[in-house]
Amino acid sequence: MSIFVDENTQVIVQGLTGGQGRFHGLRNRDYGTKVVGGVTPGKGGTDVDGIPVFNSVKEAVAATGATASFVVVPPKFAAAAIIEAAQGGINFIVCITEGIPAQDEAVTFNRLVEEFPGVRLLGPNCPGIISPGKCNIGITSGDIALAGGPVGIVSRSGTLTYQALYELSQQGIGQTTCVGIGGDPVPGTNFIDCLSAFEADPETLAVMMIGEIGGSEEERAAEWIKANMTKPVVSYIAGVTAPPGRKMGHAGAIISGSKGTAQAKMDALRAAGVHVCQNPTEAGQKMGEIVKAF
Amino acid sequence: MDLFEYQGKQYFARYGIAVSPGGVADTVDQAVEVATRVGYPVVVKAQVKVGGRGKAGGVKLAANEDEVRLHAGNILGLDIKGHVVHRLWVERSSDIAKEYYASFTLDRQNKVHLGMLSAQGGVEIEVVAEENPEAIAFLSIDPVRGLDLATARRWVNEAELDEVAREQAAELLVRLYECYTKGDCDLAEINPLILTPDNKVHALDAKVTLDENASFRHPEWDEFRADEFEDPREKMAKEKGLNYIGLDGTVGIIANGAGLAMSTLDVVNQVGGTAANFLDIGGGADADVMASALEVINADPKVKAIFVNIFGGITRVDDVANGVLEALQRVTISAPIVLRLDGTNAVEGRAILAPHLNEVLITEPTMLDAARRAVGLANA
Numbered sequence: 228m229s230i231f232v233d234e235n236t237q238v239i240v241q242g243l244t245g246g247q248g249r250f251h252g253l254r255n256r257d258y259g260t261k262v263v264g265g266v267t268p269g270k271g272g273t274d275v276d277g278i279p280v281f282n283s284v285k286e287a288v289a290a291t292g293a294t295a296s297f298v299v300v301p302p303k304f305a306a307a308a309i310i311e312a313a314q315g316g317i318n319f320i321v322c323i324t325e326g327i328p329a330q331d332e333a334v335t336f337n338r339l340v341e342e343f344p345g346v347r348l349l350g351p352n353c354p355g356i357i358s359p360g361k362c363n364i365g366i367t368s369g370d371i372a373l374a375g376g377p378v379g380i381v382s383r384s385g386t387l388t389y390q391a392l393y394e395l396s397q398q399g400i401g402q403t404t405c406v407g408i409g410g411d412p413v414p415g416t417n418f419i420d421c422l423s424a425f426e427a428d429p430e431t432l433a434v435m436m437i438g439e440i441g442g443s444e445e446e447r448a449a450e451w452i453k454a455n456m457t458k459p460v461v462s463y464i465a466g467v468t469a470p471p472g473r474k475m476g477h478a479g480a481i482i483s484g485s486k487g488t489a490q491a492k493m494d495a496l497r498a499a500g501v502h503v504c505q506n507p508t509e510a511g512q513k514m515g516e517i518v519k520a521f
Numbered sequence: 522m523d524l525f526e527y528q529g530k531q532y533f534a535r536y537g538i539a540v541s542p543g544g545v546a547d548t549v550d551q552a553v554e555v556a557t558r559v560g561y562p563v564v565v566k567a568q569v570k571v572g573g574r575g576k577a578g579g580v581k582l583a584a585n586e587d588e589v590r591l592h593a594g595n596i597l598g599l600d601i602k603g604h605v606v607h608r609l610w611v612e613r614s615s616d617i618a619k620e621y622y623a624s625f626t627l628d629r630q631n632k633v634h635l636g637m638l639s640a641q642g643g644v645e646i647e648v649v650a651e652e653n654p655e656a657i658a659f660l661s662i663d664p665v666r667g668l669d670l671a672t673a674r675r676w677v678n679e680a681e682l683d684e685v686a687r688e689q690a691a692e693l694l695v696r697l698y699e700c701y702t703k704g705d706c707d708l709a710e711i712n713p714l715i716l717t718p719d720n721k722v723h724a725l726d727a728k729v730t731l732d733e734n735a736s737f738r739h740p741e742w743d744e745f746r747a748d749e750f751e752d753p754r755e756k757m758a759k760e761k762g763l764n765y766i767g768l769d770g771t772v773g774i775i776a777n778g779a780g781l782a783m784s785t786l787d788v789v790n791q792v793g794g795t796a797a798n799f800l801d802i803g804g805g806a807d808a809d810v811m812a813s814a815l816e817v818i819n820a821d822p823k824v825k826a827i828f829v830n831i832f833g834g835i836t837r838v839d840d841v842a843n844g845v846l847e848a849l850q851r852v853t854i855s856a857p858i859v860l861r862l863d864g865t866n867a868v869e870g871r872a873i874l875a876p877h878l879n880e881v882l883i884t885e886p887t888m889l890d891a892a893r894r895a896v897g898l899a900n901a
Contacts, residue, residue, distance in 0.1 A: 302734060302737070303737060303738075325804075326734045327734060328705055328732055328734045328735035328738075329627060329705075329707060329732050329734065329735075330664070330702055330705055330732070330735065331735075333627060333632065333633070333634065333664040334664045334665055336632050336664075337632065337633065337663055337664050337665045338665055341665060354834070366804070366834060366835055367834065368833075368834055368864065368865055371864065382780075383780065384778060384779060384780020384781070384783075384784075385778050385779075385780065385804070385834065386776070386777055386778025386779075386780055386781035386832050386834060387778070387780035387781055387784060388780075389832050389834050389864060390781065390784075390832055390888075393832070393863065393864075410779060410780065412627055412629050413627070413629070413632050437780070439779075439780055439783060440783070442629045442630070443629070443630055444629075444630075447630065463784075465780050465781075465783040465784040465787060466783040466784075466786075466787070467787045467790065468786045468787050468789075468790045468796065469783055469786065469799075470766075470768065473766050473799075475766070475779055475782070475783050475799055476764050476778075476779025476780075476782060476783070476799070476801040477779045477780070478732075478734060479629070480779060480783065484647060489787075505787075505791055506784065506787065506788050506791065506888070506889065507784060507888070508887065508888065508889055
């Protein structure tokens, strides 16, 4: 099984007619994802390589029955696009847009919680989600993933998500689902959401968790793991050598005072029984040992 | 982007938050001009983006022109924790009856805004939080609903500000919240927020961090940017659109993606090296971006080896390879380059570089191998 998406998930792409939307939307379709429509205001009635384009999410959902949306629009328009998706009847929204103002993210997140409690947002500023062999929504290159499980991956960083997939696939270890939750200060989906979904998924037997400096989501995840997780977790935290007070690329990756350091996160995870590794390769090898012992 | 105090005060003033009359000065004569305009006594304050200015001798009271000349002359050029003072803020001195603290920031754990208010201001809020946490009144604010005056009034009561200050403080807090939200701040902090003996409330300091992601809707931020960079390497990188942070080591680092770049720093450190920088070329970087990245790294004389760590996703490895060759033509790269190339079009990228490989242009199959090689070269 997989989490959040599967082979039946029908997806629309908000921004399909743009350069990025077209490239990744078609790449997702080529992977086998059911990309059933696109949304661009004013371009309804046209198509992108055979995929029908609609003026609004509402129209697209009415015509296609889609339940998931891939939001690929510039930062200025992203918050409105996410809300439009929720209003239009979408219940799983993947937003890859990087550079959305934090104030917009805070308002959007809380509007979803208050007005659309059944809707899950993944991202923004994330690589998306891939259930190998079934569904790929986002910008992950499908050929580095391997179908069949038994490992679930959850990561805050895009490129390290690819690195994690690669480390496992190289050893012949497949993945059930790989979720990139994104590096912004207000992610729609967090580690605990993914960990609990993996814990409940019978085909996921172990989880790789990639964190980074900033915030306290890894520490909270550690608490959750200690109390609830029965499956082994291997973790790597990026940013051990990052200086305090400087944003390391991601808006959320900043050490404020003594808070958000990699060391504190690693200590918390270790105390929760997680296998904490020093680099992505070591994490891949550790997961290899665990999977071979099953 | 962190603002200097004077910029923060200018930003506060836009939102109707009371600050002391004052002005900036880059020379002793300018400091005297400002002092004459705002009236004595004045406070002469070093403009650096680091705490502890007062203790370092960067904040002085001046009762007349001679004292302004003395203090301004001493403070300009002063080194405060590695930050050299180039600019002063001179403002009318305020008599202080009480010092409070007020701030807004994002509560990342609960995904709402967090207001902090305390009747014990003037000292570091971290110290208050540790030693006397009940002295801080925390307020969680739903970003959808915002902060209204009625809530702010309850909040100032709860924080037990002096009665005469409460109404003014409540109004000021609503304005500060507006500055924080509409003004797209990551942090808006006033410490101290003061009550004067004649019962006026105003901001005596300003600590503001702006969210760069919102710069598209804030053309007024341009004026803040001129003095943004103290590190010339960071200035050059910004001009080329690169995400760069200067560090002190000898291995120059270029990676695609913030997570991978951070991880590259860590791995270099684990195998006994030190990173000269953090540089994320971002997603979808083309040959020109790659060439610019190498130029920026090359401009740092401390760099003894360059580690290019690429896992192609949106970024295509053949583009990266072409960028490396382009950079080698554009400038003389003074340190050996070690590349690790994987992901989208890695085979094509490696093939492009193959005929050019030599003792200063090297590829390694894995991230760890490449880190060891680069560190070995840097430490040789």
